[in-house]
Amino acid sequence: MNPQTHLAIDGYVDAIPAPGTGSGTARFDLIHSPADADRIAPDAPDTVYACTTGDPRIADVLLREIQPGDLLRVTGTLVQPDDPQAPAHFTVDGLEVLEAAPASVLFDLVLERFGNYVVVFDADRDQVPVFTASGRWVGEAANADAIGDLIDAYEEGDLR
DSSP, X not given: OOXXXXXXXXXXXXXOOEEOSSTTOEEEEEXXXXXXXXXXXXXXXXXXXXXXXXXXXXXXXXXXXXXXXXXXXXXXXXXXXXXXXXXXXXXXXXXXXXXXXXXXXXXXXXXEEETTEEEEEETTOSOEEEEETTSOEEEEESSGGGHHXXXXXXXXXXXX
């Protein structure tokens, strides 16, 4: 039998949490860095915990709100596997968000305003989506040079 320990661990979410094997469950990996870096070897690795929860409230929060890079404090039961190369398994029964990850920045997208219109330039595409400033879809211009023609057609009622 593997030893079990009930404890709290602080760590960063490695990837978007995924639904678990049953209803109301979720799974995710938590990366825990050594707490006292001054007292351990400089090359000591981070610990990866394979986490799961069967609590539907915690699973809901994980699946709807938690993003990679969020710093969490999880409490629950730790089970060390027989294989020392396998990550420790942590069954979560408590969850606290200590710090949300910074919002991701979209480097390849640029929003630009043309009067009452907003266009979205994407470095990976020639087509340019166009919306009204209030969010109503206008259409997609074939390229940046066709934006004016698309807006003119919309204003004349040709696209509605």
